[in-house]
Amino acid sequence: MSPSVGVVIPTRGHRPGQLRAATCAALAQDYPGSVEIVIVADGADPSQVAGQVADLPAGRATEVRGQEPPRGVRVLPNRLTPGLPGARNTGIAALGTDLVAFCDDDDQWLPGKVAAQVAALEAEPGAEFSSCSIEVEYGSRRVPRLAGTHRVTRQQLVRSRMVMVHSSTFLFRRGTLWVDESAPAGQNEDWDLALRAAARRAIVHVDRPYVRVRWGGSAYATRWADRIAGLEWMLARHPDLAVDPRGAARIYGQLAFHHAALGRRREAGRWAWRAFTARHGEPRAPIALAVATGLVSAQAVLSRLHHRGHGI
Numbered sequence: 001m002s003p004s005v006g007v008v009i010p011t012r013g014h015r016p017g018q019l020r021a022a023t024c025a026a027l028a029q030d031y032p033g034s035v036e037i038v039i040v041a042d043g044a045d046p047s048q049v050a051g052q053v054a055d056l057p058a059g060r061a062t063e064v065r066g067q068e069p070p071r072g073v074r075v076l077p078n079r080l081t082p083g084l085p086g087a088r089n090t091g092i093a094a095l096g097t098d099l100v101a102f103c104d105d106d107d108q109w110l111p112g113k114v115a116a117q118v119a120a121l122e123a124e125p126g127a128e129f130s131s132c133s134i135e136v137e138y139g140s141r142r143v144p145r146l147a148g149t150h151r152v153t154r155q156q157l158v159r160s161r162m163v164m165v166h167s168s169t170f171l172f173r174r175g176t177l178w179v180d181e182s183a184p185a186g187q188n189e190d191w192d193l194a195l196r197a198a199a200r201r202a203i204v205h206v207d208r209p210y211v212r213v214r215w216g217g218s219a220y221a222t223r224w225a226d227r228i229a230g231l232e233w234m235l236a237r238h239p240d241l242a243v244d245p246r247g248a249a250r251i252y253g254q255l256a257f258h259h260a261a262l263g264r265r266r267e268a269g270r271w272a273w274r275a276f277t278a279r280h281g282e283p284r285a286p287i288a289l290a291v292a293t294g295l296v297s298a299q300a301v302l303s304r305l306h307h308r309g310h311g312i
Contacts, residue, residue, distance in 0.1 A: 002033030003098035003122070005114055006174065008091030009037060010084055011105040013044030016052040018214070019105040023053050023073065026103060029114040035072065038094050039105075042078040042087040050075040084186035085179040092178060100174045102190075106214050107168040110135070113210035117171045120150075120204045129172040129197035132206040133164045134213045136309040143309025144209045152205045154198035157191070158240055159247045163311060165194050165203065168211045172197065180237075185223065187230020195238055215306045222299065224258040231255055246282075249275045253284025257312050260291035261298035268292040284312065 007026045011019050019039070026037055041049045053069050069075055076094055080086035092100055099118065103109060117130045133146045145164045149156075152165055167190035177197055183189040197203055231251055235241055242248045256271035269292065272285040291298050305311055 002031065003118060004034040004036070005031065005099045005101055005118065005171070006091075006095035006097035007035065007037045007101045007103055008088055008095070009039045009103050009105055010042050010078075010087035010091070011039060011044065011049060012042050013049045013052065015106060019049070020053055020056060021108050022103050022105050024056050025109045027056070027072065028111070029109065030111065031114045031118070033118070034097070035114065036095065036097055037073045038091040039069070039073065039075045040078050040087040040091045041075060042084070043082060046075045046077050081181040083181075085181040085183050085189045088179045088189075089181065092174065095174060097174060099171055101171045103168045103211075104213075107166075108212045108214075109168075110210050110212060113169075114171070116206050116208065116210060117169075117204075120206050121171065124204050126201060127204045128176045128201055129170070129194075130204045130206065131165045131169040131171075131194070132210040133208055134166050134169060134211045135209040136163075136213050136215055136306075138215045138306040138309070141307060141309075142212070145309055146209070147205050147207050150205050150207060152194075152198060152203040154195055155244075157195050157198055158238070159244050160250070161191060165205070166190070166211065166213055167193075168213060170194075176200070182233075184229040184233050185226035187226050188234050192234065192237065215311075222261070222302075224261045224298075228255060228258045231258075245278045249279035249282035250284065252278060253282050253288060254312055256288035257284055257291060257298065257301075260288045265292045287312075 009022055023037060029035060039049060050069050076090060078087045079090050117132055121127050121130045136143045136145055147162060147164050177193060179189050180192055231254060241251060252271050252275035256268045256275055259271060260268035268288050272288045275282045275285040287301060290296050
């Protein structure tokens with residue numbers, strides 16, 4: 001018998017079209033086991049959110065009636081810490097399935113995602129956590145981001161954030177892990193979760209782009225102070241992030257860039273120097289200095305990188 005899968009979709013209710021697409025794609029997965037979806041309204045009216053998905057095609061579910069979501073879909077309020085981590089944990093707590101999967105409300109699962117990841121997880125004795133590669137959508141452009149591996153270790157996640165190990169690809173055994181709700185403004189909660197999962201056992205990775213991740217509409221992208229706080233939280237929580245020279249330089253370069261985006265030239269220069277000291281070839285150091293001196297805007301840098309399917 002195939003393990004049951006519970007899907008947690010947090011939402012603030014402000015992008016109903018994308019929420020509908022995410023929910024519909026999860027309902028449409030061709031998977032022999034049961035699939036249950038919990039949409040967690042974070043700071044939004046659950047009844048209003050329920051109305052946003054009430055007329056979805058039922059797919060695996062029964063006929064839709066009135067303003068109720070399709071069968072197999074529940075809408076709940078965030079009952080824990082406000083924000084993304086609390087919303088995810090609310091969803092986990094509400095599920096009784098064998099496995100838990102995450103999907104952000106602006107992302108979309110592609111056909112075959114659940115079946116491929118469950119098969120990979122079940123084929124690996126003792127495996128607890130799975131991810132898959134992604135397809136980054138920015139404007140009219142779509143760029144696949146592959147890992148080049150079928151196992152992701154903690155050392156790899158320390159050395160590189162590995163953007164394809166994305167929260168919307170996470171599939172794991174229920175009861176093994178919870179999201180840390182102390183993450184400032186919900187920043188890096190997914191990276192922290194992946195690091196903790198990989199510390200237990202290597203993450204089983206399906207190196208095909210089974211999730212379409214939409215960039216350009218996230219409220220997190222330009223919240224520079226929150227991003228700084230999130231990186232500082234990660235450095236304090238995972239001291240080994242500062243040990244690997246390449247990984248440390250990447251984080252220091254990001255901190256330099258975020259400070260530069262806020263106009264903090266001195267702080268940007270200090271972190272850029274630390275990035276350069278950790279690794280002479282770290283590209284974020286000169287980029288941050290260019291932003292700090294006004295040669296280019298932070299938004300222009302992000303736009304150019306996102307067009308290529310990369311982030312800062």
